[in-house]
Amino acid sequence: MSAPAGRSPFRRAREVAAVALPLAVWAAGAALVAAWRPELPTPVAVHWGVDGADGFADPLRTVLLTGVVPALGSLVTGLVLRTRRVAAQERRLVAGSATGISVFCVGLVVGSIAGQRGLLDPAAAPSPTLAGLVAGLLAVLGGVAAARLLPAAPRGAARASSAPPETAPRLPVAEGERAVWSRRATMGPPALAALGVGAVVLGGLVLIGSAPAELLLAPVLMLGVGLLFGSVRVWVDERGLTVRSPLGRPSWQVPLADVAEASVVEVRPMREFGGWGYRVGRDGRRGVVLRGGAALEVVQGDGRRFAVTVPGAGQGAALLNTLAARQHS
Template structure:
């Protein structure tokens, strides 16, 4: 039995749509205005792609404007549909944040790259625009972070369990401390390594060495999430990576139930690390995923659900349920 979602108010839906539509509209207006204003100063065609030998791809100014219009309109439409059609607040937030990030990157890069070509006679003299690209990515990250904050979240009704709900024997007032550490599986390590190596090879072939920042970020992420530590006592469930951040603490007073479920990392969440499950028993829940396997899924009083893949999940869930049972009247 899956949890039944409470419907968001019209105001919350409107805010979701607004947050998802404003960035594409702003990017559409800014990018098209700049390209139109610079049209007489830009080479036509202008440089649009760089390789090891410099410029190896061009695009007409009109084509660049059309690309911006199509990307922004499509982003606005998809974001609106996601905001109105999706019922789970976390899925709406993730969708809007991702769309806003991509629309700023794609629609923002075109005028950012064009800016350095104003007054240039030969496009093949244009160097790789590393700084404009990095600045665009930074702006996109800021917009994504702002979207994350602004997309409203609504309480979801607490439905029935989707997995086993064990309970450990625990005397009233008995103190305990349960802790486990779980590391990446071979599959997860291979996933990280293959992705990083592929990006390094692409960087070497293209000569765009600034792209090394991407595998560097992947390696940092692998270190941060390479090991997850789970701790449970009478006060809270605490989960953190190998370093103090990322860290999540859920007070026992905020939990209504703990279950044992099975998570398939790639199939259910699309990868490893701090993930949102898009299918499976944990669908709609955020979790810490370092490998596939059994996980503890906790449901909060406001309907939100969180999970962590960990060894001996049954004991962990059982201890949480034992604490919760002792707080029930009678």
Template sequence: MTFRNPDGGDVPAGAGRTGSVAGRSGGSGRGRRTAVTVAAVWGALVSAALVAGPFALRDRLPDPLATHWGSNGVDGSMSFAASLAPSLVLWGVAWVSLLVSAAHGEVLNRRGGRAGWWGSLAGGSVFALGVSGSILLANLDAADWRRAALPGWAIPVVLGAAVAAGVLAGYLGRGEPDRPVEPEDAPAMRLRPGQRAVWAGRATNPWLSRLSAVLLAVGVVSGVFLVLGAPVGEAVWAALLPLLPLAAVMSLISDVRVRVGPDGLRVGFGPLSWPAFRVPTEKIAWATAERRSPVEVGGWGLRGLPGTGRFAVMVRGGECLVVRRAGGGELVVSVDDAERAAALLNAYAAEAAAA
């Protein structure tokens, strides 16, 4: 592998040492199998309860059932069969996502990911069961769905129980601490005196890119119909037109481009690599490459604020460049070939420290 010299020609990477991408502690095959097994069994039990509960109480429920309450009381209903769908879909999507991420993703490889995964499994199931149970309780023995009364304590109790279950499960399931990566374990590289190299890489999330394209198309079509005076209610336009800025934001966070050079690190967003932010070489203590999951940093996209403690640019789970700042704090950026980027950053950071 060679790096491009900004002044022309290639610069050899040198005889430096590089290690494997870090972040595998806790991701043993046994732990993964346990998580998948527990999720499969628990998810099936929760799904069965979401169906069995309503059927067990069917003789005491009106048909249709009240399913939505507003500030003035009940204002929406569904047939008995249709009312089973919301909770099942809500839980089913979360359950399948957790199963897939445990079986094939990076989420269980680190302590933060394990805590988030177990917390989501427990909290999500309690929330789904609580929503379904609240609807059943409100409709129980009601002569008509319009007389179904949702107790005022139901929503706070359901949310509180879901959060408590999630926190407890995350705490119990977090496992052993991750093995800390020390500066001496970080990828290293030697450059010949006076030579300068530049590394460039990127990471993309194809699903976010496709979704942003769909949202953009819907927003544009909505705008065209609005200009042409199509007879569509104002509420529809109010819901559709915001898709344009949403599509723009999603397009930016679905593609990140990273550049490492003598001046430090530059992280750009979107196909034009703009907007962007920089971290000067003198503000970098050292860097490494680790495998991180969105659960560990709070989800996809941008998490935190640049220059203030921990900040993450999470486009997709997996290989990430992790930069330790000289003044404290950590920057995590999803990018392919992060180990070489870290090695070059460490070479420049060492030069800056020795100057």
């Protein structure tokens, strides 16, 4: 992976490390399973149903096959780091996600195999529930560590050099008067339906005996995500644009000094962003996309764009332009 001119060797080394981490996790897992092989039954249990282990395979081959996920993670991370239009925040997100997902997949497989050391009959293998919980915790820690390998955006990099253009919508605010705009944005029916269908399908697989009972945790988690992160509060005030989930995290902010122009755009979630939630579009645009329709979009001083689908987006954009223009006056 070549580095643009002026990039320090230390920064390049950190980027190489971020790309290599998913594969390093997989290699460590494969090495552990290879070292345990004399203590493992052949084959080992790799699938559990309601009555216990019901699927079996060679242990080393199983962990080697999981290498597909880390390989894709490293490939995507490398491609993103080579693309200059992707902002520092998204680079961190991609690197952290690639490593976190790899840690979870490899950790789940290696953890379930570890519980079978010393067994003669793989059918007696314990449930991988504990392995899944530990893998999930390690995935979060590993993802955060990988994200922090990459540098954050330098302060002031996106600062706007001038006020929004005169053609941008404005909201009349008297000199010295303080104005705040706030609305709640919620998931639209298509996004809620996708969550609900996924939960029902997974729950149905458990009920008919095609999946282990532990998989019931998945629909519970999916519904929990929908309830906790299916809405956001959007503010426009002297700080700029702020978008915050009900728990306070995650949150997103475009400082007022970075606002070059705010406007209203129509958003089609699947076509432009590939789905709902916090997304990065094909053109590099970031967005908190909970439904289709009107969105408040901000162009920052460095040309990057951020959008949030929210009712009354026109008022929010007009006030944001007014406040940004006031700061430049």
